[in-house]
Amino acid sequence: MRYPKRLTRVLRAGMVLIALTLIDASAAGEKVDGVAAPIYGIKIPEGYRDWRVISAGNVGAPVNDVRVKLGNDIAIKAFRDDKLPFPDGTIIARLAYKQITSQENNKALGRVPSFVAGPATNLEFMIKDSKKYAASGGWGFGQFTNGKPDSETVHKACFGCHALASRDFVFTHYSP
Amino acid sequence: MRYPKRLTRVLRAGMVLIALTLIDASAAGEKVDGVAAPIYGIKIPEGYRDWRVISAGNVGAPVNDVRVKLGNDIAIKAFRDDKLPFPDGTIIARLAYKQITSQENNKALGRVPSFVAGPATNLEFMIKDSKKYAASGGWGFGQFTNGKPDSETVHKACFGCHALASRDFVFTHYSP
Numbered sequence: 001m002r003y004p005k006r007l008t009r010v011l012r013a014g015m016v017l018i019a020l021t022l023i024d025a026s027a028a029g030e031k032v033d034g035v036a037a038p039i040y041g042i043k044i045p046e047g048y049r050d051w052r053v054i055s056a057g058n059v060g061a062p063v064n065d066v067r068v069k070l071g072n073d074i075a076i077k078a079f080r081d082d083k084l085p086f087p088d089g090t091i092i093a094r095l096a097y098k099q100i101t102s103q104e105n106n107k108a109l110g111r112v113p114s115f116v117a118g119p120a121t122n123l124e125f126m127i128k129d130s131k132k133y134a135a136s137g138g139w140g141f142g143q144f145t146n147g148k149p150d151s152e153t154v155h156k157a158c159f160g161c162h163a164l165a166s167r168d169f170v171f172t173h174y175s176p
Numbered sequence: 177m178r179y180p181k182r183l184t185r186v187l188r189a190g191m192v193l194i195a196l197t198l199i200d201a202s203a204a205g206e207k208v209d210g211v212a213a214p215i216y217g218i219k220i221p222e223g224y225r226d227w228r229v230i231s232a233g234n235v236g237a238p239v240n241d242v243r244v245k246l247g248n249d250i251a252i253k254a255f256r257d258d259k260l261p262f263p264d265g266t267i268i269a270r271l272a273y274k275q276i277t278s279q280e281n282n283k284a285l286g287r288v289p290s291f292v293a294g295p296a297t298n299l300e301f302m303i304k305d306s307k308k309y310a311a312s313g314g315w316g317f318g319q320f321t322n323g324k325p326d327s328e329t330v331h332k333a334c335f336g337c338h339a340l341a342s343r344d345f346v347f348t349h350y351s352p
Contacts, residue, residue: 052225053246055273056243056244056293058234058291061288061289066232068229068244068351097232099234112238114233114234116233116349117233117351120351171278176225
């Protein structure tokens with residue numbers, strides 16, 4: 001059976017769309033529902049999972065996570081140039097994962113315990129826009145779980161905590 | 177005072193060379209002395225510090241580090257596509273840093289302990305070349321400290337340990 005030309009075109013366009021969606025999902029890491037986080041109106045920035053590393057770390061009990069900080073090009077340049085304050089357009093991403101033990105690693109390492117990243121917990125972004133976010137030191141904050149923004153209560157806590165950081169509201173230092 | 181034309185040209189070439197060296201150093205993270213590691217003959221791959229993240233983790237006492245795994249484009253594609261064995265050309269980089277406590281983070285987090293990356297400890301690479309490294313599962317290994325290859329004894333241990341990994345000699349799993 002042959003489809004009419006118009007239908008074939010629609011089907012083909014649909015398949016391209018599906019393919020693009022799959023490519024995007026595999027590149028982006030987190031599923032994104034496109035809803036903006038409360039207070040600051042931040043959405044998950046496209047392609048953040050492909051950004052370069054600023055540094056990594058982990059938080060102990062009761063959080064017990066493994067975390068990686070990524071930066072867009074403006075962020076990476078600012079960190080490498082030791083430029084403060086961070087320029088407008090800087091975006092810092094904090095990816096976090098449940099810290100788990102790797103039996104496979106431990107088998108190889110003997111009595112040295114090894115901890116690796118398990119399932120993703122949540123995802124945070126801070127975006128510098130000195131005009132838009134003048135009331136919060138020039139930074140907007142967003143936290144997402146399973147691709148969906150977290151509550152307003154969560155977002156109310158961001159700035160108070162980051163105000164304790166000595167380098168333009170940023171805790172993370174660049175690792176060589 | 178004007179320099180002769182030939183000298184000006186030499187000076188200019190010298191300045192370009194210095195500039196390129198500085199750019200390279202800031203991009204590459206580690207100073208690179210260009211000497212190949214024993215056994216496998218691996219050098220620090222240019223631009224590895226700009227590669228994308230595979231995952232992160234940490235190793236407990238007595239190592240106490242924070243570690244990040246980066247991959248070149250071939251590696252990232254293979255991990256995302258769940259492709260095994262890894263194709264030739266795959267390079268996985270393991271960056272490691274002394275795990276330190278951040279007083280600044282702890283001030284903000286209260287009683288939740290936070291650990292961050294301190295000074296770099298050493299740098300490891302594994303490179304897939306199924307012909308060249310046929311005797312070691314298709315992988316070549318290199319470990320570097322302060323940009324210089326570590327000893328032959330260190331390199332003798334790489335393959336035996338990675339032979340315990342179930343996924344084509346690779347321990348690391350991709351984090352979304």
